Amino acid sequence: MAMTTTPEAVHSRAEATYRPAANRLGLWLFLASETFLFSAFISSRFVVSGTDQPEHLNQGLALLLTLLLLWSSISAFRAEAAMAHDNRRLFHREMLTTIVLGALFLVGVGVEFNEALTDFPANTIYGSSFFMLIGLHAFHVLTGILALGVVWNLGRLGHYGSDNHWPVEGVVKYWHFVDLMWVAIYPTLYLFGGS
């Protein structure tokens, strides 16, 4: 087994063996780490203001946002599956759907923020938690959209195929994660407690 090779050859051989595992583990660790970030903020909400809620909460809008995001997770999933089967057209379409849904979500958040500014501004304790949590999440949605955009573009340019689409997989997992965090934030702000 001790054949003499150049370091470079050893290097690229080794790279091929561990790369997929390293990428996958790296992503999961990153998501675990992000989970802790969200849990820090979510627990802060309960520490400072329990489950108190203000009188005006736009429950309808929040539900709509939740549905948008859930839908986008499905389309993201379909985009990934499409790439796994080399179905470029479907990938293209589903990716675009996901991005549009994400953007709509952000628009919804903007509307929500605008209402919140009058109903429970940042200098109330619920308002503080509200802006912090929704803002944090919206920031993640934004980065998710940018990442989806990059992958969509590269997919369009033909950089990926059924056996080589890790970036698609990674970004879609991240998108699911962002969705999942919303599923935690939504009840934290809208459902627990209240009247």
Place this chain on the structure above:
Amino acid sequence: MDQDRRNDWIWFGSLWAIFSAIGFYLVLGIDLLPAQWAHEAEIVDDAYILLMGLSIPIFAGVAAALLTSLLRFRVQVDDIPTEDGPPVHNNRNFVRLWVASTLILALMITVNPGFIGIAELRGEPSADIVVEVQAQRWSWKVNYENGAETFNQLYLPADRRVRFDITSLDLVHSFWIPGFRVKIDAVPGRVTYLYVTPEGVGSFEDDFNLRVQCAEICGLGHAQMAMPVTVLSPADFDAWVTDLAEGA
């Protein structure tokens, strides 16, 4: 066990004994702690001394092991070492014994001075008098039960159990009386409690540790955020506090 190995342990044992003796002599012979002005100070100091007493043999043991190693196991190496030590990878029983003894020691101190100490220090939730304290950058305001009020001065009766109700108007401060060995933070938006029973009559003039010192950094005047404490006999205190309330 061959002679050489026995000698290692004899060295270790003797050094341990010597270091422990020196340690105990220093710790018990020298007065490391300031004067006690409250019942609570005795509880805290007893705990402190107990922990000190327990740590001395630990320090002595580690120091003895290190010194024995240094003196007996060093080798002269020229250029590159050619000799290895014995291939001892483990000694399960010794590890078990070690873990068991550290665990027992840790549990012991968790119980005493841990839980027992907490119970003693906290005592019954009942007080002879209640004193309200308000911290604000960088001063203290004190209110007594009968409406008397002092500013940057704290008067207390000896031998009566006092409850302080402490709060802050701006930042986190901390109410520390070194002579009593107790402290609790003053937190805006909360009232925190502290029980003490002062012992002995005296004032800041007698001991600079009879003072309330802010112990949580609060900016410019943090170091100066202190007020002298005066402990009066119960009769003197009653007279003083009535005078003050009526004069006001």
Place this chain on the structure above:
Amino acid sequence: MRQLLRAVIFGILGYLIGATLTWLVRGGSLGDEVCVVFGYVVGLVGWLFGIGMGDTWVREWFGLPARESDVTGWKRYLGFSTDHKVIGVQYLATFIVVLLLGGVAAMIIRFELAQAGEGILNADRYNQVMSMHGILMVAVAVAAILGSFGNYLVPIMIGADDMAFPRLNAVTFWLIPPVAIGLLAAPTLGSFDAGWTAYPPLSVVNNGGQILFVLAVTTFGLSSILGGLNVITTIVTMRAPGMTWGRLPIFVWAAFAASMISLLTTQFFAASLVLIAMDRVAGTVFFDGGAGGDPLLYQHLFWFYSHPAVYVMVLPGFGLVLETITHMSRKPLFAYKAVVVSLLTIAGLSVIVWAHHMFTSGMAEYLHGPFMFATEMISVPTGVIFLSAMATLWRGKLWMKTPLFFAMIWIFQFLMGGVTGIFLADVVTDVSLHDSYFVVAHFHYTIMGGMIFAFLTGIFFWFPKITGRMINDRLGIIFALWLTIGFQLTFLPQFWLGTNGMNRRIADYPDQLEGANLFSSISAFFLGGSFLLLIYILLSAARRGPKAGDNPWNASTLEWQVSSPPPEHNFSGQPTVVGHPYGYGTADSRHAEFAGMTAVGLAEPEQAGTGEGGDNE
């Protein structure tokens, strides 16, 4: 060089663009904290883009091929290098400089404290210098060992050719300069003066410099998280064939445990600082007791990270010290498995003890007992580390070179830190000692004694590997003794000061405490002086120390089987691990082999006498 210049320009431009845009949108003045925040964020992006992300990732994001940097030689150290050894050295150099900066601040502090009353610093300046000292040193403590030795040694020790994510690794390092710049630029906005702990409400209402503290330290946290992620992934996925979990060198385990902590808890520090930033610039009221907020929220979040952080500081230190002890006493590491279990147990327990910093904070009293109990339990796994260190020394063949000196001194220093920690974990004594100089002495024993001494152990042990040159051993030992004596004389009196009524973070103290303070200050200058000797030792050895050869300590682990410094990609062939890392004293024991391996790290058993075993041409 070109990259660095570009990064600086983009960083400054980014700052100006971010700040100006914010100012245009919202009015006010350009120096407002909101403008600073957005300026900093855009500046940071510009900096990262300029230093190398623009050449690599960003180009790939748009489907263009990456432009890899082609600089060689010493210039690699000033640019975006993805070589883990270069990054390790970058960390090492950076944090030695930060350590010295923090040391200068320490000297100023002790000068002020030499006498009661106001001296060279007024109370405000004092708090600022003290806070700067604190945060610089905490940064050193958190990142110096993991950043330098973690990067340099972990891949080689496990038989890999680099970290799992080399570019991410470079980004992790290049996030550090903005941290330093942010902190050092704070005086332009009036400095920060709330200590390294930055408790609100003080940190919400004080000078604008605090916002730079918040931004810089959050960036630093990001760097810690990414670094931890990289180390863990590397260890899990890139071990050489045969490198089972039971054959990992102990430093790798220590780095693994510490990285777990920084990966999963740093967020809490970041979160607490983000909340402060929001209270400062967005008008939220998280810490405003009057408006329904709660200052204690910060303390919980903060200590949920910052207690585990002390293990991020010392666990890698444990690793360095244990490595050094086993190699230099030429005995297998005692109770390897128990040590591994202890490292992981400490990492696990470290997240359930945070509120021992809050016994006097006014939090609910029923929490005191459980947190005290959990804290005392950490002494059990820590005790195993001590056992392993001492039992490995016992009956070894101690080669008393500087690294082993440092390692043995470490044992005693860290014991002081650990035992005094029990006093602070015990609620009764902590009620008296909390926020007093006792705490200051305690954490200097743990951080300086436990982390800096381990760092120095590592520097002296691996210097020959990193530079290919030997250190002057006699000077090294003089330095070790000088430092130790200075350290003890400086910090021992502070225990006494704490029990005798001196609170921490003060520029002035009661006159009665002057004697001990003067003594501590003079000792501190003596201690500070020893670092000049360290600089001399390192620089002179790097320039004209004798050649070290591949394996000057005749040690067994993989990093000693390659040249000093190791070649690019570390190994000439794929290493295969065949045995225990510390097979000292066992005939024919081998840890690993690979094609073209030259050095062999184990002496022959005594009677073999052929004398060739330890040679390394």
